[in-house]
Amino acid sequence: MIDESFLKRVEEARKQGKKIGIVQGSWDLFHLGHLRYLLKAKEQCDFLIVAMDSDEKIKKRKGSGRPIIPEEERYEFIKLLPGIASEVVIKEVNEPKWHLIKSVKPDVLIIIKETYKKEQIEALKEYCTEIKILPRQSESSTSDKIRKIVISSKGKQVKEINELVSIAIEDLKKRIGYTSDMDEIITMLIDHLRDSTDVVCPVSAACFYNGEWHFGTNHTDLNLPAYDINNRTELYYALTEHAEMNLLKKLGEVQVLDTPIYTTLFPCDKCMKVLIEKGVKEIYYLEDHPERNWSKRSHALAKKHGIITRPLIEKTEVETLVDMNGYKYIYPPNARKQEQLDIMIKKEAEGIDPLGIEHIDQEILYVTNYWYVTKNKFPYLGAELQFLIISKYGIYDIKDITEQMWAELKEISLNLIEEYQINGGAISMRFGDPSFSGATLKRLHVHIIMPKEEEKVRFGIGGHKELKKGLKIE
Ligand SMILES: [Zn+2]
The missing domain is CATH 3.40.50.620 (HUPs)
Known part of the structure; x- marks a missing residue:
């Protein structure tokens, strides 16, 4: 200095x-x-x-x-x-x-x-x-050549990471119903998410200290193999820096932080302990996972130490921002069975996307960079085989499917066709407003359907306005 x-x-x-x-x-x-x-x-x-x-x-x-x-x-x-x-x-x-x-x-x-x-x-x-x-x-020395290779491969990796992080940010914006006229700190936090290297859940944190804004984001060690990043192994947790820690690191030797902390995700219990040590008294957050144990422990810690924790967007505000039916991830009028509807409603009430890879309760056949594949739990009448290829990072708009995603989709489809000897059938994906398209789940997903011999499978295109007769929402 x-x-x-x-x-x-x-x-x-x-x-x-x-x-x-x-x-x-x-x-x-x-x-x-x-x-x-x-x-x-x-x-x-x-x-x-x-x-x-x-x-x-x-x-x-x-x-x-x-x-x-x-x-x-x-x-x-x-x-x-x-x-x-x-x-x-x-x-x-x-x-x-x-x-x-x-x-x-x-x-x-x-x-x-x-x-x-x-x-x-x-x-x-x-x-x-x-x-x-x-x-x-x-x-032209050898070490310089190696150096160039390392730099260019890292550059490539970073490009992929940037793309995945952007997708995760768009997903967050949709979840919170983001609009640019929201509190300025929300826009600032979301802007800074781009600095994160966590492709699944980028997090940013901020505080105003000593006359200026400071930001931190969570960082995944870029040398981690993709396997650890996608599957969140022990190694991943050991080599990931949380946004709050990153923020404190940037603040340096600050002894007592007497200004509020703003973060996109409620601090985990480990971060909460450090924030308490630093004297933080107020925490504002965009999202939380109240069902997770770390969140429960963290809330308890905050309560014990008299720390004010408040969502940046009040729940009621979020609700007025979702679509006309008030459901974020599902569109009940297109549901076919009561059992299917019940599961969806329950998950929606918990703030969970029923097609989220971490919440799906059926066997996952395999996972690629952008998609994951399962067998449909509720196959259509007359279907011999029915696979679902589901967007891994929560894509809801067909325009958000990137070139690479399309390429992967093609590869997955051809693999399934070969592996399961699908000698005929259909590849289909509904898109757009579900009340118009007929989809029940909003996260984009592709069906690969093979009919039983001499049977017809009806893949519905076109939506309903009301629940199917006989179905009800408890
Ligand atoms: Zn943390």
Whole structure:
């Protein structure tokens, strides 16, 4: 950090007649070229300040896949290189342009030609006695090649993650009936969900502290295999940072947080304990899972410590925002059987999507990136086989099905046809307003139906306005 004490140390060195130099970089995946560059920089001066871009700064410039090595580790690495850095300074994203150079006014600034434009170098001369331009260090070494492979594969992974996170965000917006005229903090929280790397349940948390807003999101270690991310194994839980923890980390050494915490999901009991320790007295949240044990424990903790917990959207408000029938996940008039209707109504009342992968109570045949496959629990009359391919992340609008999802759908369908020797039948999916399309469950799902020999299966297209005769909602 460029603070008083840092500047004082620099001044001290200057008084001792030392030549002050600055060299800057991100020093991500440190390699031989970096080391050569630093050694050359060190030759130019007696007191070398190595500036290092913060994680946030690199992300902003190079995308969310970078850096590969986190800030703390890069910092320590440079610091521990023997005899090189007299000072290591992290450059923050919100610093004014050339803040370090202008504050230190070095005797020599060491740069690589390609990093600055001619005019910039001219302008920099105002703040530096000398500017030493070095050639770019070796690019073709083995470690540099590996480095490029790691970076590009991570970039690809991040792109997929970004896409899945966007889907999860859209799902959340639908669940809460999001509109842009809601309280501003809701929009801010939702905007920040994009920084999350949790593809199933991105969470963000915020607080106003020391005159500014701070945000945190939950992070899944990107090195986790997809299996652990999708199935939430022990490894997944061990390597996931919750949004509240991430927020507190960003706040640093704050002892007592006397401002409210805002979060998209009610804090889990582990986070609640830490928030209590930090002195938090008010928590506002967008969603909760009151049926889950962690939520029950967390509410109990909050109550015991006199913490105010309040939903950001009052329940009644949500209800006026759902469709004309007031059901979020189901459309009862299209239900065919009382048993089916009862299950759906019960789940809906608990705030659960009956087609949610974690709530489905029938055997899951397999799961892919975007879909999961089951046998229909209530097959149509005359069907020999009936499979359901259900959108894993809760897609409700056909326009939200991405290219990749369509491709996967095709692959799944062909696999089922081959595996179950379906020699004929239909692939069908209803979409649009269920009162018009005839769907009972709103989450998009595809039926693959094979009829019994010499029988007819009636796949209804077209909705009803009222419950089928004989069916009732308790
Ligand atoms: Zn938590």
